[in-house]
Every structure is written in structure tokens, then in C-alpha cells.
Amino acid sequence: MVGVKKIKNAPWSAKIGILMVSITLLTALFAPVIAPFDEAEKVGDIWLAPGGKTILGTDQLGRDLFTRMVYGARNTIAIALLITFLAFLVGVVTGLMAATVGGWLDMIFSRIVDVFMAFPALILTLMILSILGTSIPVLIIVIALLDATKVFRLARALAMDITVMEFVEVARLRGEGLRWIIIKEILPNALPALIAEFGLRFCFIFLFISALSFLGLGIQPPAADWGSMVRENAGAISFGIFVPLYPAAAIAFLTVGINLVVDWFLHISAQIRAQ
């Protein structure tokens, strides 16, 4: 596992990435403490320039942009994290089982995943959400299941490489059950790559939620969310006011940060495998 020494030896790009991600996560965690105003509080006129009470100015309803950004981080990250966890739970368990048990189980799971992946994710999500409504639980479950398909593919591919190794055969010949083989023999060897994938998945899910919010089907107002903020403030561009770029830049900031960390992680896991 990653120890403090490893972080010290990390390349500077990884250190920057860690810094970026930490800033965002801490902002999200301490949102109520950091934000000067309430999430939906009107503090002034529409699209005010930065200055005075507001650090970044106001949005299309006169709310403090800085506050909205801070709460936006919190809302989106919380939901994206939850979805990623869920997607991984479902994807890793089914993927590892499919690779270890093989046969008809593998075939059934793989074909179900194939069907889901045949649909463009955004269209499928829009369809389901417009039928079932856009409550947060529905949002979470739908996106989690859809992303679980990609995690399934990766986990299965990783496990396929590992199950052919002799030490898995040794465990089987001992008489070990499926649970032991998956959790103790296969998972520890697949972990580094899966952790890297977790970061990447989180980014994609984050972007996906922002896209849905931009289209009006994700996180609903008045809750702050970076994607919705881009949508809500889009009109300002025609007045030469670049307000929508702030939340967009924030999305890019977090995504780049995570990618830098994930790159470094993949580098480490490749080194472990090379040993």
C-alpha cells in the first residue's frame, strides 16, 4: 500500500494532483464552515462583478458564486463518490466471480453487460430518469448500475490473468471455496489496477452527473451543482460576463487532479507487476 515514503518519492505531477484533489475534497467536506453565505441566499444584484461582499460575484439570481461553488463541490462529490462505490461493489464482485467460476455464469453476466453497453449511456439514462423521475436515490442507482458494467469488464479481465496462475490452482486443489479464492487469492493481486480505475471512474461519473445536471435531469435546483451552474449562468456569456466558466473550470480542475494521481498509481502498479 502507499506509504508516506512513496508519496515523498512521487513525481511532481503526482504531488500537484494530490494537492488539487485534497483542496477540492477539503472544500467539499468543510463547505458549511468555508462558505460565507447560505446555499440559496440572495445577496445582491444579478451577475455582480467580484468585489465587496462577494469574492467571485453573484450568479443569475443574485446568489454568492463562491458559496454556490463550495456547496456545489460538496453535493456533486458526495453523490459521485457514493455512485462510484456502488458501481465498484457490483462490478468487482460480479467481474471476479465471472472470471473465477467461468462457464455459464460468466456467459450470463457478460451478455447482460454487453446489452447495457450497447446503449449510449446518456440516452439510456435520460430515458430511465424521465420514466422514474430524478430523485437522488434513482439517480444514484441508475448511474451506478450503468458504470458497474465497465468495472465488470476490467475486474473480469484482471481476474482472468490471475486465475491462470499456479497459486490459484494450488488453492483450488487444497479444496478452498470460491469466497476464499476471490477475496484472498485474486483480489489482492488485482487491487492496484482497480484502485486506479476507481479514480478514473469517479471522474467520469462526476462529468456524467454534471452533463445530466446541465440538461436539467441531474441534481435539481436550488441545490448547488457545478453542472447546473454552468447551465443556469449560460446566458451571461451573451453579455460578455464569463461567470459560467468558473464552475466549468472547477470541473476541469478536479478531473485533472484525479487523473494526475491515477497516472502515478498506474505507474506504481506496473512496477509491482514487473517485480
Place this chain on the structure above:
Amino acid sequence: MERLLTIKKLVIEGRWDDNIKVLIDNVSLHLDRGEVLGLIGESGAGKSTLGLASMGYVRTGCHIASGSIEFDGKELTKASENELNLLRGNRITYVAQSAAASFNPAHRLLRQFVESPLRHGLMDYTQAKEKAIELYRRFNLPYPETIGYRYPHQVSGGQLQRAMIAMAMATNPDLIIFDEPTTALDVTTQIEVLATIKEAIRMQSGSAIYITHDLAVVAQLANRIIVLKNGKLIEEGITREMMESPKEAYTRDLLNVRRQRKEASQPIEDVVLNISNVIAGYTKETTIVKNISLKVHRKRTVAVVGESGSGKTSLARVITGLLPLWEGKIFFYDKELPPDAAKRDRELLRHMQMIYQMPDVALNPRQKIRRILGRPLEFYFGTTGRKKENRVQELLDLIELPSDYYNRYPSELSGGEKQRVCIARALAAEPDLIICDEITSALDQLVAEGILKLLHDLQNNLGVSYLFITHDLATVRAIADEVVVMYQGEIVERGNKRKMFRNPSNDYTKLLLSSIPEMDPDWLDNLLSERQQEGKSIIAPS
């Protein structure tokens, strides 16, 4: 004699993370035209590093710290990349250990042969093709006119190796570097490749460096031998002189390898494993195990000998239940075993353990030794806590490893140590029978000797039986009581070990026995002329 290669006080270092390791420590050597220099040593001695350095090449992460490498008057350490590229593949060529890894699987053999001469502008395509066919014919490859149009996967291991040697000769090089070219081959295939190499060196009347860990093999080909250990030059001398009176203790150790013999034969006790008329295979069309019957008695070792494709590993898989048999029965003591391992109960599985060839993949890299050894104890006997820790220490003692190893990961152990851990893991289950599938084939000879001695002691003290699968007859001599020879899925000869070595009755057994390299430098020449006189082909019947 004209001097071709001179290496003076060469130091090569490798860098990993923050550690610097000296790979070649102040080595000096020289090679004249027409000479063959043998480079021997164990894994990690630095032989390949030194061989590659003769081309002015160091692997990634390594660099030449000091010293000089002079080839035909040119100083390679100061040469530019362009100058080196002109030499490599042209005047100095390299034959690697694994032909399969050196050939591009997507291109035909001929195309890869002509690549070097064409690129260096030495001949045109037609001339190169003619040379290829000539070389294929000289090396006794089947269908020399058309074999060049095959892909690497369409020829056998020995044929591919010979094709690689032909490829190395395409440009009439001054120096050919052979890096363990026969290590990965069967004993009978090795003979044909050695004969080819001898012919190649003779034909090109140039020089060669022959790298191997097998002293008997290098004695057949080299004029002079250099012994390397941990990057240092231990001894250098003319072949015959070194074989007769080696100066250093390490060289003497290498010479004495393969002298181990198992002498005392125990009285015959109960039958532990009884395999009766077993037939099995992987697909309906191909039967791999054709009607095999054999018995293993308590406290005895039965060696199953055969080359690649003989079916011996498949037989092991049938016995352990990973490959369900089609016909026949397997009895453990007098209990009939279900053909499928999944249907055998825990006690049954416990009594029969298996050890594999490659300890690197047989141990879970993410588990510490204490977990690897502790799990069978938990699983079979329900031992936990302090009792388990003590038992793990006992096992470490049994396999002669230090007690603090229990906290290490497999990557922190050497090859021989990992294999010992595999043995301890098998012993942890307190089995009656251990199936050893080529367990010493991937180890250096000196290390393998240690393992064989350990197994011998364990058998005497614990009364365990072994079914020892191997292709190496020297190992059989060291460990077996009875021998079973397999060829293409059938048993062609079986019997008491001593009788079989003295008086083999089957032709294939005779072929195998005669193919073990001896420490006599004239062995290969004598063998080849003998076989030529008898009109026998040096290739095993297919």
C-alpha cells in the same frame, strides 16, 4: 592468432530506485579469431550482461562505469550509436535463449532472415534467400527450400532454434554470441542444436562466445572457458585443463554437479498410489494419456521421464483431478479416487500434494510466507494462534530457511528459496504422496542439487513418497528408485533405476540416456560420429 575482442577491467553497474548494483566487477577477457570462448556461471552471475557488452550493449537501467571494450581495433565504449548499429547484426550477431521470444510471430522466417543482410546492404533479396536455404540445408532442417515460408509457430522448438542460428549467420559475422541457446530445449533436441552450433562455428571460421550454466555442454564447444560468479571472474583456462584440474573451489563445485546418486533401496511397502489403465485427453480428437498404469509404494520415489509432449504433466493433472480421466481408475491406498478434484473431500486432497516447476507463479505474490505456510495448517487441521506460528517455524526449519523469513513476501526470496517454501507448503498438509512436476528444471544446477538433497532427507525422515516428473536424467539418477519412461502418451519402459541405466531395452530410452551431456570434451563428437555410423538420425522418431 589475430586478436578480435579485448575487454579490459570492465565495470557495469545497474541502477534500481536509489540502489546501485555492480553487475560486472572488473572483468577482463580476450578472444582471438577462430576461437570459441565459453562463459559459464549461475543465474545472476552476469554472463548475459557480459555477452551483450561484447556488442557494446547494456540493458536499460545499466551503464558502463569504467573499462574498455575493443572489437577489431574499435573502442566500443566510445563509439556512437550509428557506429554500433553498423556492427550489430552485421559483424557481431546474437543468438538468444528463447527463439520463440526472438522471432516476430507475425512474420515468416525467411523475411526475418533477410532483414539483416538487406538492411546492412550486404546482399540483395535473391542472394539472401539462397544463403538461407543453404544454411537451412546444412542444419538439417526439414524441407529447406520451403521452411523459410513458415511462421515461427509452425515449426518445432528445436527447428526454431536452428533457424535462429541460421539467421545469426546471414551476414557472415566475425563474432557470434550464443546466449544459453539450448537451455530451454529437451535433451534429445539439444543434441541436434549443439551439432548445428558446432557446424556453424566451423563454417564461419570466425569466433564465438558461448554462454551457459551447463559445464558439460560448454566443454563440447569451447576452446577456453571463463567462470563467472556475482559479476567477478573466478577462473579462466583452456577447456581440457580446466575439466581435468580446476583451480578454484567454485569451479570444482560446478564440475561435481550431477554426481549425486541415490544408492540404498528400501524394502517395498504398501502401495500408496495405484494408477490403472488411465486414458485421458483435452479434446475428443486427441488423447494425451494413452493407457497408463503405474504404482507408487510408500517411502519410494518413482520418476516419470519424458520430453515435451510425452504426456507426463497431463498425467499429473489426471492424478490430482484437474483433468478428469475418460477411462481407467486411480486408487489411493485402496480407496478409489473420484476423477474430478472438485468431488474429492478435504482429507483425500490433503494426502496428495503437488509442487510446480515455476515457484514464481506458484506462490501468491501478495501473501507473506507466514500466510502461505499457515493456511494449509488452518485449513486442514484447524490449527490457529500460537500453535500455528510454532508449526510454521518448524516447517521453516525443515526446509532450512531462517526463521525471520516468515514475514517476507515471495519477491524477497531467491528462486531456490521460493521452491523450498513450495515444498514446505506441501509438507504442511502432512501428505503421503507428493507429486513433483519438474520442480528443479527452472533452477540452477547447484541450487537444484540442494533441493534434491532436501527431498531425499525428508523422505527418509517423514516417510513421504514422491512421483517425480522430469525430463532430466541426471536428476533421475539422483533421486529415483523406479523409473517410468513416457513417450507420446505411453509408457515405453519401466523398472528399477539401476537396471534401466545399465541396460535399457527400449530404443527411445537408449536415445535419452545417450543424450545426457558428459563432462568429457569429446563426448559430442563421439556421439555424433557414433550415430552417423549407425545410420540413425539424431532426431527422435516422431
